Amino acid sequence: MLKQEVYGRPLVYLDNGATTQKPLPVIECIRNFHSFKNSSIHRGIHFYSERATEEFENARKTVQQFIHAEKSSEIIFTSGTTSSVNGLAWSFGERFIRPGDEIIISEMEHHSNIVPWQMLCERKGSVLKVLPFNDDGILEIDRLDALINNRTRLISVMHISNTLGTINPIRTIIEKAHENDIPVLIDAAQSVQHIAIDVQQLDCDFLVFSGHKIYGPTGIGVLYAKEKWLHELPPFQGGGEMVDVVTFQKTTYTEPPVKFEAGTPNYIGAIGLAEALKYVTSTGLSGILQHENALLDYGFQQLSQLDFVKLYGQASDKSSILSFNLRDIHYYDAGMIIDKMGIAVRTGTHCAQPVMQHYGISGTIRASLGMYNTKEEIDNLVGAIKKVRDMFV
Amino acid sequence: MKSIIEIQQEISGEFEMYDDWMDKYNYLIELGKDLAVIDTKHKVKENLINGCQSRVWLHAEYEEGLIHFTADSDSIITKGIIALLVRVLSGRKPEEILNTDLFFIDRIGLRQNLSPTRSNGLLSMIRQMKLYALAYHAKAKGS
Numbered sequence: 001m002l003k004q005e006v007y008g009r010p011l012v013y014l015d016n017g018a019t020t021q022k023p024l025p026v027i028e029c030i031r032n033f034h035s036f037k038n039s040s041i042h043r044g045i046h047f048y049s050e051r052a053t054e055e056f057e058n059a060r061k062t063v064q065q066f067i068h069a070e071k072s073s074e075i076i077f078t079s080g081t082t083s084s085v086n087g088l089a090w091s092f093g094e095r096f097i098r099p100g101d102e103i104i105i106s107e108m109e110h111h112s113n114i115v116p117w118q119m120l121c122e123r124k125g126s127v128l129k130v131l132p133f134n135d136d137g138i139l140e141i142d143r144l145d146a147l148i149n150n151r152t153r154l155i156s157v158m159h160i161s162n163t164l165g166t167i168n169p170i171r172t173i174i175e176k177a178h179e180n181d182i183p184v185l186i187d188a189a190q191s192v193q194h195i196a197i198d199v200q201q202l203d204c205d206f207l208v209f210s211g212h213k214i215y216g217p218t219g220i221g222v223l224y225a226k227e228k229w230l231h232e233l234p235p236f237q238g239g240g241e242m243v244d245v246v247t248f249q250k251t252t253y254t255e256p257p258v259k260f261e262a263g264t265p266n267y268i269g270a271i272g273l274a275e276a277l278k279y280v281t282s283t284g285l286s287g288i289l290q291h292e293n294a295l296l297d298y299g300f301q302q303l304s305q306l307d308f309v310k311l312y313g314q315a316s317d318k319s320s321i322l323s324f325n326l327r328d329i330h331y332y333d334a335g336m337i338i339d340k341m342g343i344a345v346r347t348g349t350h351c352a353q354p355v356m357q358h359y360g361i362s363g364t365i366r367a368s369l370g371m372y373n374t375k376e377e378i379d380n381l382v383g384a385i386k387k388v389r390d391m392f393v
Numbered sequence: 394m395k396s397i398i399e400i401q402q403e404i405s406g407e408f409e410m411y412d413d414w415m416d417k418y419n420y421l422i423e424l425g426k427d428l429a430v431i432d433t434k435h436k437v438k439e440n441l442i443n444g445c446q447s448r449v450w451l452h453a454e455y456e457e458g459l460i461h462f463t464a465d466s467d468s469i470i471t472k473g474i475i476a477l478l479v480r481v482l483s484g485r486k487p488e489e490i491l492n493t494d495l496f497f498i499d500r501i502g503l504r505q506n507l508s509p510t511r512s513n514g515l516l517s518m519i520r521q522m523k524l525y526a527l528a529y530h531a532k533a534k535g536s
Contacts, residue, residue, distance in 0.1 A: 007414070329469075330447060330467055330468040330469065331446075332446040332447040332468040332470070332471065333422075333468050333469050333470045333471075335446075336418070336470055337418060340414055340415070340418070347446060348446055362448075362467070363446070391415070391418065391419060391422060392422060392469065
């Protein structure tokens with residue numbers, strides 16, 4: 001994919017925040033499974049079904065090890081971050097939310113970590129509270145105490161902002177929440193692929209991420225939950241495999257994680273994701289981070305030198321994302337020309353309209369880095385931006 | 394007055410002069426900058442077509458059997474394409490607008506700018522122009 005050309009130029013892929021390209025071992029693994037191993041899991045007693053089940057459960061263990069969960073049964077496979085948040089919001093809401101209860105999110109959340117909670121609030125008559133960020137794109141963590149009260153039932157925040165790149169102080173948030181016996185959900189969609197995660201050390205109650213943003217396939221995601229929650233929460237979907245006994249009078253559910261995996265799960269996606277996690281681990285997450293940080297610093301410095309570029313997100317704790325606008329040039333115009341130069345960036349609100357509202361803008365141009373990007377590609381981007389400027393002004 | 398087909402051929406000819414995509418876009422940018430300014434009283438919510446990427450305002454007036462369009466966008470390139478659409482479709486009879494095949498868009502290589510995935514408001518703008526035509530056509534027939 002990355003060796004291809006667009007409009008006769010070599011592709012420069014800087015849209016990794018949206019999705020990453022897949023390493024060959026991941027593509028091979030999926031192909032191989034379809035070609036030689038495919039069989040539905042858990043149900044059959046036959047050879048292939050058993051082997052597929054084993055690989056699926058091994059994938060669960062790989063995810064467990066990757067985020068350092070205590071048990072593999074704390075890993076639930078979903079279709080992605082969005083479905084993880086939605087599922088949890090439904091289950092948590094059913095079990096724990098009463099009218100007047102409160103949920104705290106932050107102002108910089110992705111729509112996937114806003115809308116499910118709004119839907120819950122509408123359903124249950126609860127209240128959504130928002131922790132703001134300042135103009136540098138840093139959460140105003142001092143204001144968290146004032147938001148927490150005895151009606152707060154959950155705090156849900158993103159680890160790294162998909163628009164600003166800010167790395168949020170989730171450890172502090174979790175500590176503060178736990179002092180008040182409030183569970184915390186971490187949206188790690190933009191962080192697992194950059195920073196090593198240890199859910200036990202963080203002590204977060206829930207953590208969600210997507211496979212396709214960490215070099216794995218699309219349509220697979222993870223909902224991690226501490227075991228104690230999984231026993232308390234009701235399943236968010238009903239169907240095959242998740243049941244214990246079904247009669248028309250009453251159905252009892254099986255144990256987690258299967259309790260939360262109704263229907264035939266995306267087992268090939270899970271196995272592909274495990275392969276991606278192995279690839280990332282063998283490449284070395286700390287090396288990846290170091291490489292991306294060097295590129296980010298370089299890009300940030302290059303763009304800062306251009307007086308017509310306005311960068312959003314000035315936090316010193318920042319990762320992999322350059323979000324900016326060009327003075328007097330609409331981001332859509334800039335994006336179109338940058339695209340024509342063979343560079344893939346994203347323009348618009350990045351599914352975080354409240355962030356745009358904070359800055360009083362309708363969108364930005366976003367370049368987001370992955371492990372395979374190079375300094376040369378950053379130079380290409382900077383060159384393209386200068387060209388855009390020449391064309392429009 | 395030239396026919397809709399003639400104007401489209403004329404535009405296609407203008408764009409054929411440019412081999413390089415960059416020159417094409419430069420020309421679009423020029424057209425965008427030169428687009429007649431929409432009266433601010435028409436740049437209102439009711440006339441707004443919201444694309445995810447850029448916004449378009451479209452106003453229509455019906456006078457002596459002809460529809461006149463004025464439009465604007467916050468994106469210059471979108472405005473350039475609007476300028477072309479206005480040039481082709483403004484000052485025409487409703488039935489002319491309704492029956493038009495906008496072949497120039499393909500010919501000048503701008504189809505991708507009008508794909509539904511671009512979400513820049515242009516596709517909705519053309520739909521809206523045709524809806525105006527349909528409405529005025531019905532009105533004219535009714536009276």
